[in-house]
Amino acid sequence: MLRMETVDSINKIIDVNEEDDPELSEKLTQISKKHNAVLLACIAPYVGLKISPTKTVNAQMGLSEEFAVETAINHIQTKTDVQKLMLLVSSPGGLVQSSYKVARALRKTFKEIIVFVPHIAASGGTLLALTGNKIVMGMMSQLSPLDPQAQSGEGVVSANSVVDAHQFVTMLFDEVSLEDAPYSYKALADKFDGVDIRDALASLSLMEEYICEILEESGYSKAECKRISKSIVRGFKTHDEVITVDKAKKLGLKVVTHNDFLEEWNLFRDWLGKYMLQSADKHVIRFVISENLVRT
Template identity: 30%
Template structure:
């Protein structure tokens, strides 16, 4: 084997093959999205955040909702006719509040029915977007999360609670933080209320907005389907099967040896 051929193979494996594989995967994703659109007669938008791996070094990159995401989703909504429903598939840990709010407002303003589909989880900003939809469709084991504001590494509600406990003994810097925390919670509560009032009525929307933004739970607290129904939110658990197929085309980054093994074949029900 010549050295030129060896270096060509090495070059292909390091640079061209990962790019080629990614392009094939993107084509499969678009094909799957088109299948869901035909089945549901809707515009399908996927907001799916999983770890991505740099093709050369194998370094995982953690993804979340960004302004770039909001720009793309707003464009997709603008390209959708007023009489066409929208199915927004979300799988995300959250992200930038401004980006999530922009997506939520655009979804709410769309004239045809809007449906958010959550196969696994949509926390923080993902939950905010889900609240804007006409219908929330979740896997029976999927979760949403609270939308209480976070100031840097601290929950706004915890900053306020600390102020109440320490009073005037805090520093001027903390007083400023306390003032910002109060405003952040009030702003988010008002925003959630505006998202929910048309669907649930003013009184129920106020109650839900307060519960979800006041810091009752930690920010990563899982709000299950049963908990959400208990709070009064309407949840549909009939997730289209092709949505799971789409999620499989976004493989989780990891090492060569997976930590989960199973035979990927559906089994028939055991006869009594």
């Protein structure tokens, strides 16, 4: 078993290693051998880490995940030259920057990626799922829109909501002058900050650029990238809308059902089950490489 020799300060904030459960590892190794692929799990446990009597911290894409995935990739590359990856993603998302950097690192490292989403890959987790040349989904699988969150006053809301609300208020003045507008119209207009609106528009545009880059690396045409990125960023009612396997297909994503990979699907669900209910404040990163793939 490969031991992780990482700088102590980094090692304290990451949770990454080869899978060490004997029974599970043996089964996963057989899948790795069958597909000539590295297996990698990126799992955010559903139970947060209690750090005080009143505060719990949940796992989300951030600094820990950036260094953890980098560490995993570095160790994988010391053992094998294989460039096929089977990736398990279970994540509520997190920071846009971190999600993008992790997705980009995976796409730059592996030529072929098959992503498995047994349950939830939301927000930044959806961006990770888009690294797949194929995305395997089942009945309970969930992706989500990728509309970034923007600052509005003292809170954070969907950038789409900021833009849509501004457009709604602007329409109120289409048929009435500012001088003749009722007080309620003026009060609504006064609530908007031009800088917030500009930042919201910029964040939507930037997210579309990130998605296009990842999709293009995943084998989509430029036209498909543009259409899918616009739809997944701007085409849904709320940030929490569930994108099922059927909706994902309608978006144009390269989705297949779990029945196409039934053995792998069931085993990846077991892999998720091992970690999903443990208490943690960071994603668990585990990987498996069969012996036949190890560089001699």
